[in-house]
Amino acid sequence: MGKMQILRTVVVLQAVCLVALAALAVLKWPLARGGDSQDVPAGGNGAGERNSRPVAEIGGRTIAADELADQLMREHGSSVLRRMLVREAIRLEAEAHGISVSERELEEELAEMMSGYGDEEAFYEAMREQLGMSPDEVRADAEERLLLEKIAVRPILITDEEVEAYIREHPELLESKVRATFSWIVTAEPDEAEAVLDRLKKGASFEEQARVYSIDDYTAEYGGFYGTVEAGDPFLEAEVQELIASLEPGEVGGPVETADGWAVIRLDDREVEERPDERRLREKVRMQLGLAAAPSLKEVEEALLGKYGARILDEQLADR
Numbered sequence: 069m070g071k072m073q074i075l076r077t078v079v080v081l082q083a084v085c086l087v088a089l090a091a092l093a094v095l096k097w098p099l100a101r102g103g104d105s106q107d108v109p110a111g112g113n114g115a116g117e118r119n120s121r122p123v124a125e126i127g128g129r130t131i132a133a134d135e136l137a138d139q140l141m142r143e144h145g146s147s148v149l150r151r152m153l154v155r156e157a158i159r160l161e162a163e164a165h166g167i168s169v170s171e172r173e174l175e176e177e178l179a180e181m182m183s184g185y186g187d188e189e190a191f192y193e194a195m196r197e198q199l200g201m202s203p204d205e206v207r208a209d210a211e212e213r214l215l216l217e218k219i220a221v222r223p224i225l226i227t228d229e230e231v232e233a234y235i236r237e238h239p240e241l242l243e244s245k246v247r248a249t250f251s252w253i254v255t256a257e258p259d260e261a262e263a264v265l266d267r268l269k270k271g272a273s274f275e276e277q278a279r280v281y282s283i284d285d286y287t288a289e290y291g292g293f294y295g296t297v298e299a300g301d302p303f304l305e306a307e308v309q310e311l312i313a314s315l316e317p318g319e320v321g322g323p324v325e326t327a328d329g330w331a332v333i334r335l336d337d338r339e340v341e342e343r344p345d346e347r348r349l350r351e352k353v354r355m356q357l358g359l360a361a362a363p364s365l366k367e368v369e370e371a372l373l374g375k376y377g378a379r380i381l382d383e384q385l386a387d388r
Contacts, residue, residue, distance in 0.1 A: 221358030
């Protein structure tokens with residue numbers, strides 16, 4: 069599994085509670101308000117009514133909105149509630165100490181998140197399709213994470229000497245970075261890959277060939293699009309990187325053996341990042357060293373919940 073797939077898997081897992089929260093809000097909130105939801109039966113008093121609106125059916129059985137909401141509450145209610153409490157605790161702590169995230173910091177964080185998706189449009193489209201998150205929600209989530217990191221390192225003193233020593237030990241940090249965006253078609257046998265390559269050279273659509281013949285189900289769904297990787301990416305075989313380095317944008321090559329089969333690769337784009345700004349590099353190194361010395365972010369969250377007196381009042385949720 070490549071770095072892009074790993075990143076997407078982690079993001080999906082972290083966003084489960086956000087999706088559950090949205091579903092609970094849609095299904096439960098109008099009824100809890102006792103307001104003007106169209107799902108409240110005529111003559112009912114609203115509050116406490118069950119929402120019998122059908123949301124799915126299978127084998128003659130109908131699943132109602134209240135059944136779905138109850139299941140979401142049982143499975144994700146405590147996680148969603150904790151996430152809400154943590155967010156409020158982060159806000160309170162940031163206000164108490166004048167901690168904020170600048171627009172530059174947020175844009176740089178988002179740029180790093182997008183690096184595995186090719187471009188900004190593809191990244192936000194993936195967030196919308198896979199997680200149901202709008203660009204504003206993605207930005208808010210990234211800002212919250214940066215705030216938590218700043219809170220975590222606030223009591224940690226990292227000296228200039230430690231920063232300089234780390235940079236001396238990692239001179240590659242000062243080098244320009246080469247990033248390649250590519251697509252691939254993976255087959256089980258080399259002769260199958262040769263046949264795919266031959267069809268591509270004769271003008272066949274790369275995306276269509278990927279959807280039909282690639283055994284890499286994840287990238288096949290996206291027409292073979294793998295994403296953007298840096299030179300030396302530890303998740304990508306050296307042979308694949310060598311082939312990518314030999315190609316020009318738009319060129320197809322291979323096949324090359326991978327852990328999952330034989331790959332035909334198309335280089336979509338290559339970009340060379342200029343030498344990093346040394347002041348910004350030192351800021352990032354100081355943050356990295358601070359996070360390494362600080363408690364885990366989970367421990368920081370728990371400390372904030374205790375500091376601001378977070379309590380779960382619902383007994384059923386508190387027991388989970």
